[in-house]
Amino acid sequence: MGFKEQIDISRLPEHIAIIMDGNGRWAKNQGKFRSFGHESGVVSLKDVVEGCSDIGVKYLTVYAFSTENWNRPIEEVNLLMELLISTINAEIVTLNKNNIRLNAIGDIASLPQKCIDDLKHAMEETSKNTSCTLTLALSYSSKWEIVQAAKKLALLVKDGKMDINDINESSFSSQLTTVNMPDPELLIRTGGEHRISNYLLWQIAYGELYFTETMWPDFMKEDLFEAIVDYQKRERRFGKISEQLN
Ligand code: IPE
Numbered sequence: 001m002g003f004k005e006q007i008d009i010s011r012l013p014e015h016i017a018i019i020m021d022g023n024g025r026w027a028k029n030q031g032k033f034r035s036f037g038h039e040s041g042v043v044s045l046k047d048v049v050e051g052c053s054d055i056g057v058k059y060l061t062v063y064a065f066s067t068e069n070w071n072r073p074i075e076e077v078n079l080l081m082e083l084l085i086s087t088i089n090a091e092i093v094t095l096n097k098n099n100i101r102l103n104a105i106g107d108i109a110s111l112p113q114k115c116i117d118d119l120k121h122a123m124e125e126t127s128k129n130t131s132c133t134l135t136l137a138l139s140y141s142s143k144w145e146i147v148q149a150a151k152k153l154a155l156l157v158k159d160g161k162m163d164i165n166d167i168n169e170s171s172f173s174s175q176l177t178t179v180n181m182p183d184p185e186l187l188i189r190t191g192g193e194h195r196i197s198n199y200l201l202w203q204i205a206y207g208e209l210y211f212t213e214t215m216w217p218d219f220m221k222e223d224l225f226e227a228i229v230d231y232q233k234r235e236r237r238f239g240k241i242s243e244q245l246n
């Protein structure tokens with residue numbers, strides 16, 4: 001029996017977040033350029049998005065480029081931006097066919113203008129789609145996001161539009177880039193590293209973490225289904241004890 005058949009559809013995670021890591025090492029292991037790894041990573045992303053769509057996952061949020069990734073060699077940064085542009089433009093038709101809405105989080109204004117324009121266009125073209133929301137985290141880091149949320153709340157209080165006592169977990173969440181999305185129940189990291197690398201720190205406070213040695217270009221929908229099966233075997237206690245759960 002494949003992993004897909006083992007999934008209990010009534011207990012699917014509503015939101016899955018992925019740190020798509022390992023493109024460079026995957027390519028290097030085969031004596032190829034890192035760019036080949038990134039291009040192959042796009043194939044995995046398309047397959048995983050299709051997998052989410054097949055089983056009915058409502059939100060998929062993928063780490064595509066971190067704030068820290070700006071520190072990579074300029075050639076690699078440029079290549080990633082070009083790959084982003086060509087992928088977004090090539091995928092609009094498929095996204096619409098599969099009823100998937102494209103969304104982006106992060107410091108989008110820091111991206112090259114062509115990226116901003118094409119991203120905006122693709123988001124508008126897919127804005128009416130309802131089966132799944134695919135969010136690309138671009139120039140994203142969680143500490144950046146939390147600081148900008150704090151600033152927005154401070155401004156509301158300063159301008160007399162909000163009482164300081166109304167700052168709570170819910171109003172804080174509403175200033176994050178993931179507003180209107182449930183927190184991810186499952187966070188997957190490929191590529192063998194056991195770290196979070198500044199991703200969705202607030203949102204994964206109670207998320208289930210799944211680490212795999214598989215490099216991102218080798219990660220396909222069947223691997224996603226395997227991660228979901230693993231997730232469904234876990235007992236989420238949220239501070240309680242087993243006997244309190246029904
Ligand atoms: C993840 O793969 C993709 C991005 C960070 C853009 P890497 O490029 O980090 O690949 P490794 O970790 O060096 O193998």
Ligand code: IPE
Nearest residue numbers: 019020021063064065066197
């Ligand atoms: C995390 O991968 C960011 C993305 C996958 C976009 P990195 O390869 O940049 O992470 P670190 O620096 O090794 O932690």
Ligand code: MG
Nearest residue numbers: 021022023191
């Ligand atoms: Mg990496």
